[in-house]
Amino acid sequence: MSSGSHQHLQNSNSKRSASRLGDIEHLSLFSEHLSALCLSPDYSDVVLIVEGERLSAHKVILAARSDYFRAMLYGGLKESSQAEITLPDAPLKAFKVLLKYIYTGHMFLSTLKEDVILDTLGLAHQYGFQDLETAISDILKQLLALRNICAVIDTARLYGLEKLVKFCHNFLDRHASKILTHETFLQLSQESLVELLQRDSFFAPEVEIFQGVCNWCKVNEDKDDLVMKCVRLPLMSVADLLSVVRPAGLVKPDTLLDAIAERTNVRLSSLPHRGQLIIDENVASPRFGSKVVSGELMEYLLDGDYHTYDMEKGYTRHGINGPGDQGIIVKLGTPTIINYIRMLLWDRDIRSYSYYIEISMEQKDWVRVIDYSTYSCRSWQYLYFESRVVQYIRIVGTHNTVNKVFHLVSFEAMYKMEIPNMVNDIICPNYNVATVDKSAVVIEGVSRARNALLNGDTRHYDWDSGYTCHQLGSGAILIQLGQPYIISSLRLLLWDCDERSYSYYIESSTNVWEWEMVVDNTRENCKSWQVIKFPPRPVVFIRIVGTHNTENEVFHCVHFECPSCEENNQDSTTNAQLNRKRDSSVLSDLRPVIQPPETATEAEEVPV
Template identity: 85%
Template sequence: MKCVRLPLMSVADLLCVVRPAGLVKADALLDAIAERTNIRLSSLPHRGQLVLDDNLACPRLGSKVVSGELMEYLLDGDYYSYDMEKGYTRHGINGPGDHGIIVKLGQPSIINHIRMLLWDRDLRSYSYYIEVSMEQKDWIRVIDYSQYSCRSWQYLYFENRVVQYIRIVGTHNTVNKVFHLVSFEAICKLKIPKMVNDVICPNYNVATLDKSAVVIEGVSRSRNTLLNGDTKRYDWDSGYTCHQLGSGAILIQLGQPYIISSLRLLLWDCDDRSYSYYIESSINVWEWEMVVDNTRENCKSWQVIRFPPRPVVFIRIVGTHNTANEVFHCVHFECPSMEDVGTPASPKQKRLKENVEQEGQVQPTETATEAEEIPTEIDNSMQ
């Protein structure tokens, strides 16, 4: 009888079914009733199926959406053909008491990872939290990003939990009062990354398109040139992101908050110019914290910056000086840094050193200011 989890039975069953059977001692029965009464339901030793690396939030396993508008879209597996009119599940953001979007798994299951897609056809951001439950009576908050700005794909981890209901509640949308969710997956992973509270401490570059990062301010011929990982193909006309000194900045938004303690960037280095700049970070685009102040330094090529760990969503790079002209140019950005401080010179810098040894060399004309501005308009018509 030691294998029987008596506290999972209702008090009525313990008194009316188990007690008359005479198979359980009175003390064990009283202990089970006390545990059932005094401990949160979510803390009881629930049983759940363990399936590794498979999405449990799918109709073929009996999962369904039980709360929200346009419920038919969330678990259909289609995260490509969505627009302003269809392809997402939503709920109104009204404040405390919102029921949000609730997914019921086919049966109680052990999960520690959620992957979901926020509507991302423009540059809007969302804030939200996620709670889990077994019986929809006692909800445990496993993710709280209500103070962070998040966009597109979300990769969320927490300690193993047996759950049957998952509730996603949006708390903010930078465009309107509706929370839109395109796709949702619940998975159990064998290993989860290092976490601080419910925020990932990555050991890989999260400033990438695959991780939903985006450049939301800056000038370039292609919006996300800064994040495409190409550190070789750049020249006088393309391959960099820039801004006018004294006006604007280069602003990067990560897909979700991460605990970051380093970053690396490549300053344009096709000649012998140097730059000065400073970098700030934020979790909400309103409150900024200084990362590094190199406004009195002459900086060239690769820059590796290390600082005390902190949650980061936005990174703002502001150029303050260029020895060649009035434009600040950045070729590549990553965080955390994937290289040690002793990063070798870039291929362009190596060639430059060889070229400057040749007398009478003529450099091409600077054309950085001819780059096209990134469009930042946001359509406010989505409801």
């Protein structure tokens, strides 16, 4: 036999064929033979009795497929020695479906009634078939309808299927008014109904919710009045409380009087409002019925265009006249739960604005959720606040560094699932906010490109470009963040293509008038990467002032970030430093040494 015959068989067309030459797959035949054993007395060594019916089975197959049956049949329990085992709590139809799945790995839910599917889900949970449990849950999500939602959510709660429960809640939120009048609503368990009514996002007129609860109470026992206590009576008008609630006889007179008193005496913003919940989608859009009801040039704000705007058009505005300004008011199409606003301040130059934002339900009682009236803000604003039910949003500009007009180009409002860490209603970021994408800008300093300091490039710099500088003894490098942030660290890269060292100090401010020292390195010889940590504080402006350079009279900085991302970038930083040293060595070998400029010009941007 030739040596070639001892080699592994190979298929020259292996890329065209799923199986290789020499591989034999008879999975369908295996499945067919194993499936034939299901409910067959052939080789059976155990009989399962379900609802009085005897079902032949095979211990080894059951044990191989389920930890539950493995413990029962081989774990030393009394069932281990029994030829017949009664399963008292198993529904027969669902158990046969599960048994077929155990032997074949297939389950055809499309041919089953919904009650059998729910029973099968219960058995999958009981016997530890987690993959099957997940698969059935996913299919039930696709089959949800008003006719089955109540049964599905009760089943999901019973078995602790949190993801399915959450999906059902979202479905019920979207169809609140319809489910309240549907016949299956009366079959909802007390526990599920209480949990549903406690949700702010179960949004329907409270009088409709009360009427639905009244119908439920007629056919179910409301133990300890737990369901009725979830009805938010103060949200109903006094007329409805007197004409609908009182005649029903389900609310005690004192409770009714308390609701009327709360309705008439408590601030409207303090009432437990309900609103629709749409996650991660802008609801301040005409698609959701939202519109601008106050301000000049109202047609631009919600049109979704934040690219084509100039001095004449593309923004909505209001005059800044002082206390009493109505500002710009956006009315959402329906009361909605939001916790995030993104908006674009006019930014075709380096002007800054100050403003505050208030929310209301009926334009009578306003609650301030954002107050940046003492901060300088520019371009895109990313604003988080405590979740609230909102119908009206008022944006009031209090200052413009150029004139007496507040200009707003774009406005979005939504509910975000993920919220950054907040300190005193200001974002405390764990990511670099000194970037152009986050609206930061270099407003003082000399460079060939205005924002070279903020572009994140820590590799491509040399004697001529890639840094920002200022003349020692005159000026500074001044960075403005897009909005206030709570900052406790920063990092910068000093120009390091040779062995020079620098001295400097850094200050921070929120208004460009009052400065607070961050670090004083005027007596230190500093090189390359600098990481500075300090007590957390609100920051809008960062001023870097060089005081000494061992080679010339100019201070050079390549990169700036805050907060410091040194941990995330440690590996890339090390590689960048190695590359810089290598590149500098190559440059010095190829051309005469040209020192960085000894005199910084007054221009903010040096043309290439």
